[in-house]
Structure formats: structure tokens, C-alpha cells
Amino acid sequence: MKKASSLSELGFDADGGASGFFRPVADGASTPTSQRRRLTKISVIGAGNVGMAIAQTILTRDLADEIALVDALPDKLRGEMLDLQHAAAFLPRVRLVSDTDLSVTRGSDLAIVTAGARQIPGETRLNLLQRNVALFRKIVPPLAEHSPEALLLIVSNPVDVLTYVAWKLSGFPASRVIGSGTNLDSSRFRFLLAEHLQVNAQDVQAYMVGEHGDSSVAIWSSMSVAGMPVLKSLRESHQSFDEEALEGIRRAVVDSAYEVISLKGYTSWAIGYSVASLAASLLRDQHRIHPVSVLAAGFHGISDGHQVFLSLPARLGRAGVLGVAEMELTEEEARRLRRSAKTLWENCQLLGL
Numbered sequence: 001m002k003k004a005s006s007l008s009e010l011g012f013d014a015d016g017g018a019s020g021f022f023r024p025v026a027d028g029a030s031t032p033t034s035q036r037r038r039l040t041k042i043s044v045i046g047a048g049n050v051g052m053a054i055a056q057t058i059l060t061r062d063l064a065d066e067i068a069l070v071d072a073l074p075d076k077l078r079g080e081m082l083d084l085q086h087a088a089a090f091l092p093r094v095r096l097v098s099d100t101d102l103s104v105t106r107g108s109d110l111a112i113v114t115a116g117a118r119q120i121p122g123e124t125r126l127n128l129l130q131r132n133v134a135l136f137r138k139i140v141p142p143l144a145e146h147s148p149e150a151l152l153l154i155v156s157n158p159v160d161v162l163t164y165v166a167w168k169l170s171g172f173p174a175s176r177v178i179g180s181g182t183n184l185d186s187s188r189f190r191f192l193l194a195e196h197l198q199v200n201a202q203d204v205q206a207y208m209v210g211e212h213g214d215s216s217v218a219i220w221s222s223m224s225v226a227g228m229p230v231l232k233s234l235r236e237s238h239q240s241f242d243e244e245a246l247e248g249i250r251r252a253v254v255d256s257a258y259e260v261i262s263l264k265g266y267t268s269w270a271i272g273y274s275v276a277s278l279a280a281s282l283l284r285d286q287h288r289i290h291p292v293s294v295l296a297a298g299f300h301g302i303s304d305g306h307q308v309f310l311s312l313p314a315r316l317g318r319a320g321v322l323g324v325a326e327m328e329l330t331e332e333e334a335r336r337l338r339r340s341a342k343t344l345w346e347n348c349q350l351l352g353l
């Protein structure tokens, strides 16, 4: 049985009796319309492990005035919403709403899609494609209709191909359709390097680009700490630091998701922080650089005709993707990136969108 969870649902006045509780200090004391701040609304579609980790990180970072949660499971959805609402005394004031119907997302500034199947231990992300494309066909068109000016941030896997799918199905410009991409892989990469070098991961400049998945590419040539090239010092301190050792570290980054999934069944906390950092850069117009999934046609020798989405370092702001960095890659890095693009483009083409 659905129980009332607010005083208005129990029959109390909708304004909570506030007019009887406080005496106005002066006539017309309310904020003039011209000075009212525009409220920020974020929607999270899919209130599973990932969606809820994102919602709670966004709440603690005070990024939204309203958060709308959507899921296909009504009881779980309401339970998640209430559980977060009960933290109200410890958080900034946020209106939290939820519904199984996407109309609750109306007027979103940012819509984050996490709905869909996730990997079982050992399964690749690309394996999820057909199931999640079918879901996106149901979710993306109404989402775009309810919030035609929104930024779309795709998280469901395989994230790069699904970002392409969301771009096609929404009809939005590519600058407003972004995949969370290798923002997470790059954090894992920086964590491993920081542990090795005994420094803070925030001081390690290092990017993984390409597919968020098995063919991701580690950009060793531009990796630095305090402006110092890391590869050079690793090679000087470890005599046997060759291509095989580098591939071993890249593989450790790729395998780290598989390891967490085999241990706890899913990944959630790191992607929660990763997506909240993207939300902050976008909605607060930070112009920060993140490796995220963007339309990569024409970059690093990827054919102009291949409308593939994959991660490259991009400058993010309130309008979405403001620009993509023209990284200097070694020939080997560019070759690996093109191979990653080829794998993704082959998958996109199969969809016939």
C-alpha cells in the first residue's frame, strides 16, 4: 500500500502553513522576478546502482535545485526517492521528484541516462548493445521532447555506441550529447600511477581515450606530474620499462572494472563521482577538460564519414562540448585510437539508424 510521505499528502495545506508561521517583514518583500535565479533541474533516468550513486553525489555537491528520478520499477523508485529525501536535514534544499513516466523530467537542464542492462561477471560492455538500444528507442525520443534544450549525458553501456544512438534518436546537435566515456578510465589510470609515484591522483595529468572498454588507449606521451613527463622518468628508473610494461598498466585499468564487477556485482561509487564532476563542469560552465565521448569524425585520421562517438579530451561548459583538444599523439597511439574507432563504428553501423 502506498503511504503518505509528506504533510500535504496527509491533507495539510500545500504551502505548509508557512503564511501563518512567519509574518512578512515588509510589503513586496519577495525577490523581484528580474532578480530571481533560474533554477537548475537534473534528471536521472535509471535509479539502479549507478543512477543512485550519481544522484547522491550530485546532491552532496549542491549542483541542482530539482532532481527528477525515473525508473521502470515503481516501488524501488519511490523507496530510493524517500531514502534520499530523508537526508534533507543534512543537505542543501533540493526538490526531489520521481515517476515511472518520463514527463517528470520536463524542463531538465541536464538529463543523465543510466537505465539498462549491466554486465554480468566476465561479460563485455559491447555485449549489452542490443538490449540497451531497444531501451533507448523507448527512452530517448520522449526525453528529448520533454526537454528540448537539455544536455544529454549518457552513462549506460556500451556508452560510446549508446551516445551515438542517443544523438541519432534525440535529433540534438552533437555538442549537447555527451557520453561519460573514459572520464572514469582516466581516473582509474591516474589512481594507479599516483599509487606508484606516491602522489595525489589530482596532480597526475593522464588520459585514457577511445572506447570506454576493452580497446581504450592510454596516452603515455603526454602524461605528466608537476609538468614533468612521467614516461621518461619511469623509463629511467625501471630499466625494463618497455611496451609490454605499458600495455600491462593499460590492461590493469581495463581489468579494474571487471574486477569490481566480479567482487561486488557492479561498479557505482567511482562512476557516481565521475558523472557528478561532468555535471559540475557542464552546468557551472567551468570550461574544464574531460575525456568524454564526443563525435570524433575527422580527428586523428578517423574518417569524416564515420560518425563515431569516442572519448577525446573535451572542453565542457553550459552549452555542452565547447571544443575538442587537438592532442599530439604518437603514430602508435593514433593507430590504436583509429582501431578503437573502427570497432565502435562497426557496431554503430549494425544498428541501421
Ligand SMILES: NC(=O)C1=CN([C@@H]2O[C@H](COP(=O)(O)OP(=O)(O)OC[C@H]3O[C@@H](n4cnc5c(N)ncnc54)[C@H](O)[C@@H]3O)[C@@H](O)[C@H]2O)C=CC1
Pocket: 045, 046, 047, 048, 049, 050, 051, 070, 071, 072, 073, 114, 115, 116, 117, 118, 119, 128, 135, 138, 139, 154, 155, 156, 157, 158, 159, 180, 181, 184, 212, 266, 267, 268, 271
Ligand atoms: N559508462 C560507465 O562508465 C558505466 C556505465 N555503467 C552502466 O550503467 C548501466 C546501469 O548499471 P547499474 O545501475 O549497475 O544497473 P542496475 O540494474 O542497478 O540499474 C538499471 C536500472 O535501469 C532501470 N530501467 C530498466 N528499464 C528502464 C526504463 N525503460 N526506464 C527507466 N528505467 C529503466 C532498471 O529498473 C534498473 O533500476 C549499465 O548499462 C552499466 O553497464 C555502469 C558503470 C559505469
Ligand SMILES: CC(=O)C(=O)O
Pocket: 125, 157, 184, 257, 267, 271
Ligand atoms: C561498468 C563500467 O563500465 C565501468 O565501471 O567501467
